[in-house]
Amino acid sequence: MTGRADLRLGITDVAPVVSCGSFSARAVVGEHVPITATVFREGHDAVAANVVWTPPGGGGAAALNRMTRFGDQPDRWLTTVVPDREGMWTFRIEAWSDPLATWRHAVEVKIEAGQGPEDLANDLEEGARLLDRVAAEADDEWRGRVADAAAALRDESQELTVRVAPALATGLQRYLHEHPVRELITATPDHEVWVDRPRALFGSWYEFFPRSEGPVVAGQPVHGTFVTAADRLPAIADMGFDVVYLPPIHPIGKVNRKGPNTVQFPGGNPNELGADDVGSPWAIGSDEGGHDAVHPQLGTLQDFQDFVWRAGELGLEVALDLALQAAPDHPWVKEHPEWFTAKPDGTIAYAENPPKKYQDIYPVNFDNDPEGIYAEVLRVVRHWMNAGVRIFRVDNPHTKPLNFWHWLIWEVKKTDPDVLFLAEAFTRPAMMHQLAKLGFTQSYTYFTWRTERTELEVYGRELAANSHYMRPNFFVNTPDILHESLQYGGPPMFKIRAVLASMMSPTWGVYSGYELFEHVAVRPGSEEYLDSEKYQLRPRDWAGAEASGRSLAPYLRRLNEIRRAHPALQQLRTLRFHHVDNPNLICFTKTDPGSADAVLVVVSLDSRHAQIGTTALDLPTLGLDWHERFTVVDELTGARYDWGQFNYVELDPYREPAHIFSITFHRPVQPPPPVD
Structure with a gap:
C-alpha cells in the first residue's frame, strides 16, 4: 500500500516541499513565506485548514494560523508565515471539519428561502450547542457574548431574525473564526524549512583580484597585497555592493604554471614563462602551503584578517573561493597521493575538459579515502571561518560528489x-x-546566456517557481565568461545587462572591469578575456576612468541604491512578467508582500536602436482592478507618468535603455496572493 489513505480528510499538493520532503525548503529571516495545500472532504460540509508553524527548538502553542482559499481552484488554501530567526523551522497542515461554517451556511440559505422557526428548530439547537462548546473555552471577555448568542437561538419568544442575529453578528463571527470548533482534525507530517539570514536572498556582489591592486612602476605592474587591495574597498562600497568575492588567495603552484593568454593554447602553454608570471589562483598549493595558507605575495593571515575587518567597517562581507583541487606541488600530493587518481603509468591525472588540458591542476578523487578528504575539507573551511569568512563561493561543485556537499554544508550549519x-x-x-x-544557499545561473525576451521570461518564471529552494545569483560577467552580447553590444549593452540582473534577481554580481566596459575576447567565438586576469596581473586606472566619464560605476551605484530603497526588489517569489507588443522590450514587476512597495521595470534588449511599444499590464498581480490608474516615478531619471493597463514606451539605448518605475497607488492596495 502506498500513500496516506488513512487520512480522514483530503490534504494534497502541500508546498513548499522539496523532493517529497527529502530536503528542507528554504527561506530567510523576515521573508513572507507562502504555505499552500489542497484541502477537501466528502459531501457538502464545510472544511477548513490551518498551519502549525514551529520555530527551531520547538515552542509553546501559537495563535491559530488559519488558511484561506485563493486562486482559481476551489480547494486550494493559503497562509503566509514570517520566520524571525535562523535555523530549522517546521510546519504541518491541519485540515478539519468546520461545523460552525456548515451551520451558518445552512441557516442563511434556509432563511433566504423563506423557511420559518419550525423548519429551523433543529438547526437553531445545533447552533446553540456549538456555541456552548465555544463558550466553555472562551476567555472572560467573550464568554458572556457567546453564551448570550446561544441563549438567543433557544429563545422561542423572539422572531427568527432576532434569534439568529447575535450569532451572525460580525464581531462574534470574527471571534468564532479565530476560535473555531474543529472536528475530524487531520494532519500532515512535519515539513522542514531552513531559514537563513537575509544575505542568503539579497545582496550585490563584486569580484576582484587583490593581486591586481598593486602599483605600476616603470610601466610594469607590481603584485598587489591585501594592504593595497584594501584601498579599493571604499570605492566598491561606494558603488553599493554588499559582498566582495575574492578568487583563491592561497599559494599558487609552480609546476606546470600557466602563463598569459593560456586559453589560446588548450593543449598547454607554449610561451616561455617569465620569472614574474603569476599563474592561475585556481592552481592551488606549492611548497609555500596549501588551502589553509595565504599566498606570500598577498601578505600574511593577519593581513587577510585585517582586510576582512576593513571590509566589514565599510559594510562589506568577504566571500572566499573554495576550490577543491591541487597543483602538482600542493602538500596534499606528497602527503596524500591516494587522494588523487593515478594513471596506468603511475602518474597523477591532471584536469581535462577536452580538448582543454589543465596540467597545473590535479582533481581530488573523493572515492579514495573519503573519510580523510571530508575531514580535511571541513578543517580548511573552519580555518577560514575562524579568520572571518562567512560566505564561500564554491568552484565547480558539480564535479564533486553530491553526498559530500550535503554532509559538509550541514556539518557547518550545525554550529554556524x-x-x-x-x-x-x-x-x-x-x-x-x-x-x-541539498543545501547550497545560492546558485550561479544561465542568466549570462539568456539574452532574448522569451528565454529571459521563461527562465525568470522557472526561478521564481523554484524559489523555495533555489536562489539565483545573476552575475553579468565572470573571469571565465565574457558573453558575445558584451563583446559587440557597446556600452548600452553593459547598462542593459546590469539592469536585468539587478532588477530580476535579488542577488546579482559583477566581475571587476565591467564598469570600464572591458569587452575584448581572446579570439573570435571565445568567451575568454584577452589578457585574462586569471593568468596575469591586470591593474586598472579606476580614478582616471571615472574622472573622464568612461566608467559605469555611477550607474551601478544608482542601481544598488534603488535595490536597497525598495523591498520589492529584494524578493524573488513575486517576479511577474507582463506583455509588450515589441519583442525587443521586456517588462516585469516585483512586489513586497510585507508592504505596498512595487517596482515596474521596462528594458530594451536592443543596444543599437531605439525601440517603441505598448505594455499590457496584468494589473491584478499588483492588487489592482483592470481599469485603475496609478502614478509611476522613474528612479533613473525622476520623470513621473500616469499609467494604467496600456502604456506607450519609447527607449533609446544611447540615452537610457530602461525604465525603473516605483509605483504610487491612489488607494491602499493589499498584495495579491502568490501565483501557485
Whole structure:
C-alpha cells in the first residue's frame, strides 16, 4: 500500500516541499513565506485548514494560523508565515471539519428561502450547542457574548431574525473564526524549512583580484597585497555592493604554471614563462602551503584578517573561493597521493575538459579515502571561518560528489547557521537543481546566456517557481565568461545587462572591469578575456576612468541604491512578467508582500536602436482592478507618468535603455496572493 489513505480528510499538493520532503525548503529571516495545500472532504460540509508553524527548538502553542482559499481552484488554501530567526523551522497542515461554517451556511440559505422557526428548530439547537462548546473555552471577555448568542437561538419568544442575529453578528463571527470548533482534525507530517539570514536572498556582489591592486612602476605592474587591495574597498562600497568575492588567495603552484593568454593554447602553454608570471589562483598549493595558507605575495593571515575587518567597517562581507583541487606541488600530493587518481603509468591525472588540458591542476578523487578528504575539507573551511569568512563561493561543485556537499554544508550549519555557500555550477539543470536542494544557499545561473525576451521570461518564471529552494545569483560577467552580447553590444549593452540582473534577481554580481566596459575576447567565438586576469596581473586606472566619464560605476551605484530603497526588489517569489507588443522590450514587476512597495521595470534588449511599444499590464498581480490608474516615478531619471493597463514606451539605448518605475497607488492596495 502506498500513500496516506488513512487520512480522514483530503490534504494534497502541500508546498513548499522539496523532493517529497527529502530536503528542507528554504527561506530567510523576515521573508513572507507562502504555505499552500489542497484541502477537501466528502459531501457538502464545510472544511477548513490551518498551519502549525514551529520555530527551531520547538515552542509553546501559537495563535491559530488559519488558511484561506485563493486562486482559481476551489480547494486550494493559503497562509503566509514570517520566520524571525535562523535555523530549522517546521510546519504541518491541519485540515478539519468546520461545523460552525456548515451551520451558518445552512441557516442563511434556509432563511433566504423563506423557511420559518419550525423548519429551523433543529438547526437553531445545533447552533446553540456549538456555541456552548465555544463558550466553555472562551476567555472572560467573550464568554458572556457567546453564551448570550446561544441563549438567543433557544429563545422561542423572539422572531427568527432576532434569534439568529447575535450569532451572525460580525464581531462574534470574527471571534468564532479565530476560535473555531474543529472536528475530524487531520494532519500532515512535519515539513522542514531552513531559514537563513537575509544575505542568503539579497545582496550585490563584486569580484576582484587583490593581486591586481598593486602599483605600476616603470610601466610594469607590481603584485598587489591585501594592504593595497584594501584601498579599493571604499570605492566598491561606494558603488553599493554588499559582498566582495575574492578568487583563491592561497599559494599558487609552480609546476606546470600557466602563463598569459593560456586559453589560446588548450593543449598547454607554449610561451616561455617569465620569472614574474603569476599563474592561475585556481592552481592551488606549492611548497609555500596549501588551502589553509595565504599566498606570500598577498601578505600574511593577519593581513587577510585585517582586510576582512576593513571590509566589514565599510559594510562589506568577504566571500572566499573554495576550490577543491591541487597543483602538482600542493602538500596534499606528497602527503596524500591516494587522494588523487593515478594513471596506468603511475602518474597523477591532471584536469581535462577536452580538448582543454589543465596540467597545473590535479582533481581530488573523493572515492579514495573519503573519510580523510571530508575531514580535511571541513578543517580548511573552519580555518577560514575562524579568520572571518562567512560566505564561500564554491568552484565547480558539480564535479564533486553530491553526498559530500550535503554532509559538509550541514556539518557547518550545525554550529554556524549564518555561513552561506554559493554554487558556481554552470552545468546541466538536474545537477544545478540538486545542488540547491541539498543545501547550497545560492546558485550561479544561465542568466549570462539568456539574452532574448522569451528565454529571459521563461527562465525568470522557472526561478521564481523554484524559489523555495533555489536562489539565483545573476552575475553579468565572470573571469571565465565574457558573453558575445558584451563583446559587440557597446556600452548600452553593459547598462542593459546590469539592469536585468539587478532588477530580476535579488542577488546579482559583477566581475571587476565591467564598469570600464572591458569587452575584448581572446579570439573570435571565445568567451575568454584577452589578457585574462586569471593568468596575469591586470591593474586598472579606476580614478582616471571615472574622472573622464568612461566608467559605469555611477550607474551601478544608482542601481544598488534603488535595490536597497525598495523591498520589492529584494524578493524573488513575486517576479511577474507582463506583455509588450515589441519583442525587443521586456517588462516585469516585483512586489513586497510585507508592504505596498512595487517596482515596474521596462528594458530594451536592443543596444543599437531605439525601440517603441505598448505594455499590457496584468494589473491584478499588483492588487489592482483592470481599469485603475496609478502614478509611476522613474528612479533613473525622476520623470513621473500616469499609467494604467496600456502604456506607450519609447527607449533609446544611447540615452537610457530602461525604465525603473516605483509605483504610487491612489488607494491602499493589499498584495495579491502568490501565483501557485
